[in-house]
Amino acid sequence: MAKISEKKPNKNQARRQNIYMDYGAATPVDPRVLKSLSRFPSEFFGNTMSLHSFGRKAKAKLEESREILADLINAEPREIIFTGSATESNNLALKGIASANRQKGGHIIISPIEHSCVKESADWLEGQGFEISRLKVDEYGLVDPREVKKLIRKDTILVSVMHANNEIGTIEPIEEIGKICRNKGVYFHTDAAQSLGKIPIDVKKMNIDLLTGSSQKMYGPKGAACLFVRKGIKINPILHGGGQEFGLRPATVNVPAVYGFAKAGLFCGKEMRKESEKLRKLRDKLIKGIKAKISGAFLNGHPQKRLPNNINFRFEFIEGEALIAKLDIKGIAASTGSACSSEKLQPSHVLLAIGLAPQKAHGSLRLTLGRWTTDKEVNYVLEVLPEIIKELREISPFKK
Amino acid sequence: MPNNFYTKKVMNHFKKPHNYGRLEKADGVGTVGNAVCGDVMRLYIKIGLDKKKQEVIKDIKFETFGCVAAIASSSAITDLAKGKTLKSALKISKAGIADSLGGLPPVKMHCSLLASDALAEAAYDYLFSNKKEIPSDLEAKHKQISKDRKRTEKKYKDWMEEQKKIMDKN
Ligand code: FES
Numbered sequence: 001m002a003k004i005s006e007k008k009p010n011k012n013q014a015r016r017q018n019i020y021m022d023y024g025a026a027t028p029v030d031p032r033v034l035k036s037l038s039r040f041p042s043e044f045f046g047n048t049m050s051l052h053s054f055g056r057k058a059k060a061k062l063e064e065s066r067e068i069l070a071d072l073i074n075a076e077p078r079e080i081i082f083t084g085s086a087t088e089s090n091n092l093a094l095k096g097i098a099s100a101n102r103q104k105g106g107h108i109i110i111s112p113i114e115h116s117c118v119k120e121s122a123d124w125l126e127g128q129g130f131e132i133s134r135l136k137v138d139e140y141g142l143v144d145p146r147e148v149k150k151l152i153r154k155d156t157i158l159v160s161v162m163h164a165n166n167e168i169g170t171i172e173p174i175e176e177i178g179k180i181c182r183n184k185g186v187y188f189h190t191d192a193a194q195s196l197g198k199i200p201i202d203v204k205k206m207n208i209d210l211l212t213g214s215s216q217k218m219y220g221p222k223g224a225a226c227l228f229v230r231k232g233i234k235i236n237p238i239l240h241g242g243g244q245e246f247g248l249r250p251a252t253v254n255v256p257a258v259y260g261f262a263k264a265g266l267f268c269g270k271e272m273r274k275e276s277e278k279l280r281k282l283r284d285k286l287i288k289g290i291k292a293k294i295s296g297a298f299l300n301g302h303p304q305k306r307l308p309n310n311i312n313f314r315f316e317f318i319e320g321e322a323l324i325a326k327l328d329i330k331g332i333a334a335s336t337g338s339a340c341s342s343e344k345l346q347p348s349h350v351l352l353a354i355g356l357a358p359q360k361a362h363g364s365l366r367l368t369l370g371r372w373t374t375d376k377e378v379n380y381v382l383e384v385l386p387e388i389i390k391e392l393r394e395i396s397p398f399k400k
Numbered sequence: 401m402p403n404n405f406y407t408k409k410v411m412n413h414f415k416k417p418h419n420y421g422r423l424e425k426a427d428g429v430g431t432v433g434n435a436v437c438g439d440v441m442r443l444y445i446k447i448g449l450d451k452k453k454q455e456v457i458k459d460i461k462f463e464t465f466g467c468v469a470a471i472a473s474s475s476a477i478t479d480l481a482k483g484k485t486l487k488s489a490l491k492i493s494k495a496g497i498a499d500s501l502g503g504l505p506p507v508k509m510h511c512s513l514l515a516s517d518a519l520a521e522a523a524y525d526y527l528f529s530n531k532k533e534i535p536s537d538l539e540a541k542h543k544q545i546s547k548d549r550k551r552t553e554k555k556y557k558d559w560m561e562e563q564k565k566i567m568d569k570n
Contacts, residue, residue, distance in 0.1 A: 319439060321467040322414070329415060339437040340467035343507070346437075358438055395420040395471065397431065397442040397463035 017331030019377045023217075023309060023370030024166055024194060025335060030219040030371070033263045037221070040256040048253050049242060058255050065255075065262035069226055072265045073211065074202040081227045081245045082258045086193040086214035087117040089227040092249070093189045093210045094121040096235040097158045098130055101187075105155025106130045111143050111172070112353040113165050118191055119349070122160075135161070140302035141170035141354045149180045158187045163211075164195040167337055167350045167366060168301030169310025171199070178207030187233060193217050193225075197268030198276060198307060209233055215257065219371060220264030224257035276308040279369050282378050286311050286367065289382040294389050300351065300364060309369040314356065315389055317398040318363040326388040332381060337364040407502035410472040417471055419478035423461040428529070430521025432545060433552045436510045439466030441474055443518040447486065447526055455486040462518070469508035473515040476500050486523055490538065492516055517545050 020028075046054030048062050066077040083089045098108065110122050112134045126132045133151050135143050143161050152159070159181050164171045174190055181188035189210035192201060196211075197218035203211055210233065215224040229235055229248065241250035268275075290297050296316030315323070320338025327334050337348030339362060347361035356364075367381070406414075423444035431442040441464045448458035460481050462474040476497050481489040494513040498504040504512055524542045527534045534542075 317465060319466050319470075322471055325411075325414060325468045329411075338467075340439065340470075345507070362438070395417060395463055395474075396465045397440055398465055 017377075017380060019332045019380060021367040021369060021373070021377075021381070022333045022335050023373075024366065024368030026216055026222075027219045027370055028372075029221050029260065030264055030267060032267060033220060033260050036263045037256055037260050040259065044255060044259075048255060049244065061259050062253055062255050065258045068262040069213070069265050072197070072201070072269045073213075073228060074204050075228050076231065078246070079228050079231055081229055081248045082253055082261075083225045083227055083245075083249050084223055084251075084254065086115075086191070086212050086217075086225045088249075089212040089214075089225050090115065090117045090191055091121050092227055092235075092238050093212060094118065094125060094158065094160060095238050096248070097187055097189070097210070097233075098125050098128075099238075100234045100236040101157040105153075105157050107133065107153055107156040109133045109135060109148065109151050109156060109159045111135045111137060111161045113137055113141055113167075113170075113350045114160065114162055115166055115191055115193065118160055118162070137353055139355050140305070141165055141168050141300075141350065142302060142305070143172050143177065145173050145176040145180055148177050149184075152180070152184045152186055156184070156186050158189060160189040160191070162194075163190045163192040163201070164199070164307050164310075165301070165350060166194045167348060167364075168312045168354065169194075169306040169368075170302045171195070171305045171307065174208070175206045181209075182207040194307060197265060197272070198309065200272065203228055203230070210235075215261035215264060218261075218264050218268050220261040221257045223254050224261040226261070275371065279308040279373070282369055282373055282375065283308060283311055285375075286369075286378055286381065289378075290385065293382065293386045297389075300354065300356075307368075309373075311367040311369070313365050314351075314360055315363040315365065317393050317396045318389060319392075320362055320364055322392055323363070323365055323388065326392065327384070330384045330388070332384065335366045335368075337366070338362045405505055406468060406472075407504075409500075409502040410469065410504065413472035413475040413501065414468045417462075417475040419461045419475065419482070420463065421461050422463065423459060426461075426522075428522040428524075428526030430518045430523070430525055432514055432517045432521055433549055434466065434470070434510065434514050437467075438552060439470055439511075439514070440464070441466060441470060441514045441518045443474070443477070443515075443522045445481075445519075445522045445526060450485070457481050457484055457486060457489050462515075466514070467508070467511060469504055469511035470514055472501055473497050473504075473512040474518075476512075477515040477519055481519060486526075490520060490523055490535075492519065517541075517548075521545060 044058045044061050046058040048059040066080045070077040070080050122132045135147055161172050161177055163174050178188050187209045191212045193214040196213040209230045211228040213226045216222040237248050244250050298314045300312040300314055320336030321341040324336050337351045339345050339347040347358045351361035426444035427447040428445045433440050444461045445457050446459040447455050450456045460478045464471050464474040480492050494516050497512040497515055520541045
């Protein structure tokens with residue numbers, strides 16, 4: 001929920017904080033990225049498929065972007081396909097592999113905590129006659145690579161396990177899963193929308209065949225994402241048209257957004273170590289502080305194997321939508337997996353998969369930190385949150 | 401939860417709910433669960449007699465575990481019911497509650513239903529435990545609510561099973 005709009009600012013509002021702790025949902029564009037895009041509309045507007053100088057200029061920017069992002073994950077430029085969103089990349093990965101490898105078989109393995117675009121693509125493929133196996137996860141949301149090994153069959157064509165979970169921040173053992181898949185000759189896709197630019201990724205070392213990345217989760221503009229497709233992989237496009245992006249994503253490329261994505265990637269790559277260190281400190285301070293100040297608070301996700309910017313708690317006797325609204329009143333933007341806040345009025349499938357009963361999934365709070373989070377903001381949250389929890393518990397029938 | 405999702409009135413009730421907490425020595429208590437999303441609301445009422453010897457709601461308090469709309473609806477119904485005769489308080493509908501809040505988003509109408517159900521249950525509890533005559537429409541409502549409760553329990557069970565399914569699939 002964005003800030004509540006009130007026309008006339010009053011004294012109280014002047015003091016109102018504006019703290020963004022929902023970087024996992026969307027990041028603001030880095031001003032440095034914005035600056036690099038300022039000449040785009042007038043200079044690089046050409047269609048990358050045109051043969052004249054205008055087209056060539058745009059094309060050059062596109063290829064430069066490809067190189068930058070390839071570098072970020074240790075891939076070849078030719079292996080980067082630009083798309084319009086992470087949802088599109090994930091759809092292309094699943095459906096594109098499924099349709100191109102039908103001959104070999106129709107069996108696909110996914111984790112139970114995938115983002116809805118992977119989950120729904122798999123469900124759709126299931127309806128088309130493919131067979132989907134869903135892995136288990138433990139209480140932290142971790143996939144067991146041995147289970148992947150057990151589930152792979154002769155007709156398995158793809159394993160898709162996300163790199164880091166968007167809700168609870170757990171980082172999956174991608175390298176091990178990749179190795180198993182490589183040995184078994186099965187393609188391995190990972191959705192890295194939440195991790196790209198935040199933690200190191202090396203597609204060669206990690207044995208990754210396909211990887212999804214998203215611009216708007218790493219301080220780039222919306223409307224750009226990528227799918228890394230290892231050379232030699234058999235995959236079909238899901239859109240048909242001109243020959244752009246090596247025929248795999250035939251549509252006019254959104255070069256400004258793609259270039260912004262690449263620029264953002266450049267900064268993420270350069271500053272990753274320092275930034276993640278800073279965020280990890282703030283994250284751990286929040287986790288420690290919340291545990292110390294609030295009773296009945298439980299961390300969701302893995303304590304160590306988690307994104308440097310992710311905090312996810314469950315509070316007893318608290319419903320998440322009310323909690324988010326209270327935080328919003330105090331000027332803090334956060335998110336929840338509560339049923340009441342979802343359109344279908346069902347709790348998050350991720351929280352159910354890690355074994356939380358629906359009533360428990362109700363009280364979850366996700367705080368995701370980012371480039372501009374400060375120590376002062378963390379202190380403010382630690383000051384305000386216990387009060388809010390107390391207020392909500394006071395009106396709850398469950399309190400003792 | 402989009403901006404402008406809730407009216408100002410809803411947010412005011414939510415920010416400063418009226419009449420919350422437990423009412424000691426209540427004459428009637430109604431607890432209902434949300435059939436849709438699994439939240440819980442409890443209303444306490446204290447009954448007195450007015451000059452015409454009619455039963456009136458002297459005091460009323462709520463305890464709610466639920467969303468913004470559920471909390472605002474609880475607060476609103478305590479305002480609407482306080483001082484009313486039992487008979488007219490029972491006429492407060494989910495639409496009446498929503499109206500008093502300047503409207504609720506369609507997906508949140510069931511949260512105001514929760515409030516009117518809780519009041520009916522509290523009244524039923526009072527009448528039943530004092531061996532008073534229970535109007536037939538209240539009796540019917542009570543039956544419906546009990547049925548809904550069972551459905552909620554079943555839904556929880558389904559959810560549990562679904563969760564188990566996710567966990568043990570394969
Ligand atoms: S109580 Fe769950 S949606 Fe209102």
